[in-house]
Amino acid sequence: MAAPGEDELKMPFVVVRFGDNKELMANTDCMVCNLVDYLKIHTENYEFELDLASEQGELRGISQEGRYFEQAAQFLQDRESLVLVRVERMGEQMKNKVRYLPLLNDSLIINAAFLTNLAKQGPDSRKNYRAGKYHLPLEGGKERDSSKENDKQRKTPKSRERQTRNN
Structure with a gap:
């Protein structure tokens, strides 16, 4: 049985991952604007527009227009581990x-x-991903250009078939 008032002590929060494996706990029982300000201050990303994504790359959309004064908890799951994302x-x-x-x-x-x-x-x-504007991390901290990765993926069976007919 829970102690009296224990439910009141449960704070909704998320774990935000950023930088070189740094983590920051953030309270989601606030407006999105307060959460974003907290993230900017504690991650030292003052100049950028920020958003959050799941560890699978699913954007939470807190940077979307009209969400700034809404409750952050409605976009984030309690105790979820998220990745800090810069919005350009x-x-x-x-x-x-x-x-x-x-x-x-x-x-x-x-x-x-x-x-x-x-x-x-x-x-x-x-379109930006296909144009090679993202860099894919490799083991050992090195990066590879996503445009090279996408060149390999672009060669579909149909394009290979056309190349064979033309040769």
């Missing part, structure tokens, strides 16, 4: 082109599958 808006109409860059240096989490999932969620991120 590009072009004259900044809402049209968005690129998401994970701010975690961990090749076990930030891998090709993570980046592919993350890229699928922005209006223009998939």
Whole structure:
């Protein structure tokens, strides 16, 4: 049986991963604007627009327009482990082109599958991923250019078939 008042002591929180395997606990019982300010201060990312993604690359969307004054807990699962993501808006109409860059240096989490999932969620991120604007981590801390990875993936059976007919 729970002690009296124990339920009141349960604070909803998430674990935010960033940098070189750093972790930060953040209370989600607040407005999104307060959570974002807390993340900016404690991760020293003052200049960037931030969002959060699951460890599978599923964006939580706290940076989306209209969510700034909503309750953070409605977008985040309690005790969830999340990756801090930098949001870059590009072009004259900044809402049209968005690129998401994970701010975690961990090749076990930030891998090709993570980046592919993350890229699928922005209006223009998939195009940026295909254009080679993301770098895929390799073991040992080195990076490889995603455009080389995508060149291999672009050769579909149909394109190979066309190449065979043309030769």
